[in-house]
Amino acid sequence: TTEMANQEEAEIQISELELLSSMFPYEEEFAVTDQLALAELKHYAENESAEVPSSKVQFILNVKAEVPNASMVEFSMACALPFKYPTVLPEITVRSLLLSRSQQILLNSDLKTYLMQNFSGEPCMLSAREWVKDHAAAYIDKDLSSSSMTASDATQSQITTFTRLWIYSHHIYNKQKRKNIIDWAKELSLSGFCMPGKPGVVCVEGLQSSCEEFWSRVRRLTWKRILVRHREDVSLEGGGHAEIQKQRKFSTLEEKCFDAHGARGNHMDLGQLYHFLEEKGCADIFQMYFGVEGH
Secondary structure (H helix, E strand, C coil): CHHHHHHHHHHHHHHHHHHHHHHCCCCCCEEECCHHHHHHHHHHHCCCCCCCCCCCEEEEEEEEEEECCCEEEEEEEEEEECCCCCCCCCEEEEECCCCCHHHHHHHHHHHHHHHHHHCCCCCCHHHHHHHHHHHHHHHCCCCCCHHHCCHHHHHHCCEEEEEEEEEEECCECCHHHHHHHHHHHHHCCCEEEEECECCEEEEEEEEHHHHHHHHHHHHHCCCCCEEEEEEEEEEEECCCHHHHHHHCCCCCEEECCCCCECCCCCECCHHHHHHHHHHCCCHHHHHHHHCCCCC
């Protein structure tokens, strides 16, 4: 019966996820991003619920690969297992800060072709990870001139918008939220920083669409108060990868804790924040956030 088949698929998914977590015990290598979906799937597999899980299990696999003359580059595989997996292929999107949009599209379609040709109906997450480890780096230097790009891609790549969002929150203490901010920024190839505490300040920069996706996810979490204080948009003609990199004021996204003081040790030293922004050429932002001249 389909029910039997479904349960078998669910069991296969669970054992594959367990295998991944035993091989990659560290969160920076493997992290399930939707714990609820996983719990639902286990519940279903253990025959405790006849209700087919409503959402796919989603997780991130990060792979470090060697790139000639650039040492190690991290590729992030955002994965989702459709309920019928492994009868159907997993959904995987590989990203890296060093890939241009067209390189990323090509890499992902080649990965899908490889999986289609070799793994119909079998669990294939480890093989997919291996393939990315062995092949992804080669896409960074691929020159995808107009010939290999379709017309629609070409017109879209004429103008790319680089965006920087300055987000203000009443406070950011929650560990899970802080982790989400860093993980999502990484997944969306955004750089910037997050200053937890009270107030909370988050800055992300990168492709406009990625910044908007980041904001829509962050906004959905529960906050006492959160808003975009300031937004910068720069249109880039041609908008290649190098152009985007040139616009960045931050190299990665990191959490910045400026020696805290105050009873709960959670009020950040705003003087230090001011100097940090000044170093990055963003001192004028300080006034927008706090309505005072920094000094």
